[in-house]
Amino acid sequence: MTGGGVKPWALHLALIAVLLTAQFWLSPYHATNLARIMVLAVFAMGYNLAFGYTGLLSLGHALLLAAGMYAAGLPAQLWGWGAGPAFIAGVAGGGLMAAALGLLALRTAGVSFMIVTLMFAQAGYLTLLYFAPVTGGDDGFAVAAASRRLLGFDLSTDTPRFLAALLIFAAGLLISLALIRSPFGRTMVAMRENEERSRMLGYNPFTVKLAALTISGLYSGAAGAAYALLFGYVGASFATIQYSILPMLYVLLGGAGTTLGPFLGALVMFTLIEVATGLTSAYLFFVGAALVALVLFAPKGILGTIRERWVRWLP
């Protein structure tokens, strides 16, 4: 957890540097996909902080993604907010929703926690449909071009969009690395590993888990807001169960409890779906096959396995 000295920082900064250059050697189409992957990876990083590090297996993170998306998209739509304030509102929306969810759902644990979070997320989705005149329901709405400008840059064009996505991704990645190497990060892992012992060391499990879930919500909110502002669309489909499962798959594939796992998982899964849909309409078959292979050969995910076998210092 604390080992490795400066190597983890160097590795993370190197990844960010490589991604910065990617816009020059990738086609615009692939660069836009990479921007999308980076935003989804921010969502998965948030999921990883709750699930991978603190041991909170949530099935309701779509609610937090949608909270950020609508908290950013609705003020832009209704009152013409600019991208900066809308993004901040989105981050706050995700965090507040997570705190409210946690206050109720963290009275449960394990399977009950999964069911309760799933239930709240479904209630959130139905609420979005119910208020369709405002939220646009399943059809959603397009974010006005005027709200997609930041400091004079048009976020709907390739380079500003890519750089904005990279900026949010880099901030999320470095903050998560700093967090898990901090004393609080150690406390989160302690909660995952042995809650009763943590309690008898003076930690209140409820407040630790509530804090972790809220941080997870801030990440999810940032991802939802970024998606709305960079790709210009807000819709209730992002509140469906599918978007609660996706970050879990990314994290499991990349490696739960590894800082780079969420990005790697999002990258591999996105690419796999992209290639598979080009071949067949039954692309979910490939996703399923990949997951079966994962469970059989690398149950700790790609980076979890690499850490266990070869690179012990990997955070």
Place this chain on the structure above:
Amino acid sequence: MAALIETRGLTLHFGGLKAVDGVDFALQSGEIHALIGPNGAGKTTFVSLLSGRRMAQSGTILLDGEDITRLPAHARVRKGIAYTFQITSIFPRLTVFDNVALAVQSQGARDLLDRTRAALARVGLEGLEAQEAQALSYGHQRLLELAMGLALNPRVLILDEPTQGLAASEIDSFIRLVESLVPETTVLLIEHNMEVVMDLATRITVLNFGQVLASGTPSEIRADPAVQEAYLGA
């Protein structure tokens, strides 16, 4: 001298089983107090009530005169009551350092590195910092458990059968270690090994069927006919 921990009429029944039944008990500051009694006498349940792992049905618990009967376990730890588990409870997949650092940082200590190393050195686990806790031998895991308790810098350290499963040589150094803790830390010890009890304890309380059978110095306890009948003589 005022008692550091005092209980009055402390009671917890499991259905018809009177695990702890109206226990009046006083732990004096700076002593090593042993809690003995036959299996099922309610020793572990009693210290669970003290540490807050279980809540009493009736009676009161005072810490330095303050009523802590309804306080949750984590809050009692912060007030200075540390509990080490009968069945070793560590963080097996974390390093030895992280296990102890978790105890140190819960006190809000600044000098995390120094205090963690000091606690490890005190139990003789220095040099094993980077090991995963699950890779330690059983005896070392018991010592790690103790180091976590010490790192909490407690006023009262509750040791639940600390020598269980230790080799004879390990028990000797354990006894010396516990002796070095008082009088800064007050020790409440559940122990089956009578040699350890007689060697260490300044006072002994005997529990039987959830009630206090006798309480006194080791020689008083040895001479007590009721204790001999219920326990020692058996």
